[in-house]
Amino acid sequence: MVSGSAGFIGGYVVEELLRRGYSVVGIDNYSKYGPVTKSYDNHPDYHFVEGDARDVELMTKLLSDCDHFIAGAALIGGISYFHAYAYDLLATNERIMASQCDAAIAAHQNGKLQKVTYLSSSMVFESTEHWPSKEGDERKIPPPLSSYGFQKLAVEYFAKAAWDQYKLPYTIIRPFNCVGIGEGRALGDVEIASGNVKLAMSHVVPDLVQKVVKGQDPLHILGEGNQIRHYTYGGDLAKGIVECMAQPAAFNDDFNISTPVSTSVRELAEVIWRKIKGDAPLTLVSDEAFEYDVQRRVPDVTKAKEVLGFECTTSLDTMLDEVIPWVTEAVADGRL
Template sequence: MTILVTGAAGFIGSYVCRALQRRGQAVIGLDNYNDYYDPQIKRDRVRALCPDTDIRALDLGDRDGLAALFDEAAPTRVIHLAAQAGVRYSLTHPHAYVDSNLAGFVNLLELCRHRGVQHLAYASSSSVYGDSAVPPFSEDQRIDKPRSLYAATKAANELMAHTYAHLYGLRATGLRFFTVYGPWGRPDMAPLLFSRAVLAGRPIEVFNHGRMRRDFTFVDDIVAGVLGALDHPPQDDPPHRVFNLGNHTPVELERFIAVIEAAAGRPAQKVYKPMQPGDMIETMADTARAKAAFGFEPATSIDTGLPQVVAWCREYFGDNA
């Protein structure tokens, strides 16, 4: 049994590859190493977390290359984590999201369908809840009022996967991630942005004047959820399910910053700003469905997780972070 992981050099992808290999499973990865953020971080991340994983430099838009990889590796299951990420970036680079998150996802669905993949587990996002969200966000809530193109593409992925499950019997599981953080995390997200800035004595921008709450979820908990979902393919008709993977404990932005300050040993220089277009004021996951299906129960608080991020930033980026 071979498992294909897309976005294998990414933050979650590298941890997933490591966890799969520790279970003794055959893993092959792909990643296009794009420059949305510094590709050197991706290469260093792979060397640190999953150096023995065979990761091919390949783009989801390369249909012939993808087909050749499927023919060579013959994956029985696929964990699809590759995507153009970022809410704010989607405001200025819309075509990157259409190419990767829509066209690229269709390419993957077609190969899973025609090559007999037994189960596709794919990344969705808490951002799909948009203006319809009522905390705690449950999977039964509507997702038809996205606040960004990124969110719209992730909601579209869920509809596309449902269609392939209905038409072709492709077993698929969508995973709505809630603000994942940890060492080796994405440098464009608040946990690393704030940690690096505080360590270096640079100001941080605090949007909506700090009146925001986020369901921060440590990467180890997310990986446990990904593997749990992978191991429990849907038996529904059609065989498609969606799960929230979050911490179910939203944190005030000011408290989040205070934990970073304590770990860094210095105060943050805060510059308060109005709300950013596309952002959500609060996220909060209802995780009852994931717990019932495969025992998902996140255990890491920000008091445990954030100091690890600060320590990693200090080690990797140095004193000037």
């Protein structure tokens, strides 16, 4: 079972599970994008339920017939989202997580459920002052300052507490800056002006692409553009999530899932500009940065490689060759 199955990451995960021959139950309440269609909607091994992950009775019923649960449902967005919905991110996501755990505990005790695979976030490392961030650092550094990062750290405490008290097995996954297609303008978006383009609460890659596609010149970036990120392809992330779910070696453990390659926002802007504009001169303008725009988010991915034999290998260049045409079409259709 995958909660948040109609979401950005959830779509990649369901696709990967079906590709590997799993039967999948997906649940989503369409709260972020509204009703969406996926390529696998009519797949014979996919059963979709429109429902709320906070419905403990429904979740318990669905989970009782499942071996594994990938808990991905959450309010999630880009950097502006952290500020616009600081309370909702904390309160709603805590309710979602508590309900999912309640249902999973019951399904583990009385049904077939073997383990829960929890999606945390690289934002648990928000307050670090040393890099790369490796598994275990989240317990040694100061807690995240943003309510989103703090709540994702709480997800990890839920996972461990459910094991401590109820022996519900877990694996914790921390994705870093997922990049791919299928990310749209969310319902309830607060539009942020960035030069002559209004941004939705999305992420830096699609936002930069849409700016260039819409003809913004000079190109606006947040802050000085020295922020370091590890852009990870959605397909790679989904493979890593399924490996963490399926491998016995991941039992009651946690993993950073990301590419090992660092890229600054300035470097990202340059690559996107060249792919769309060729040799046209690039001029960057710095907009005021958001408070929680972490300057360096760099993972140690050694553990996933050594324990699971898993690596994210898709290059930024290859990701952009998929994302740029998708965003270009979405802009033309008025979806972005």
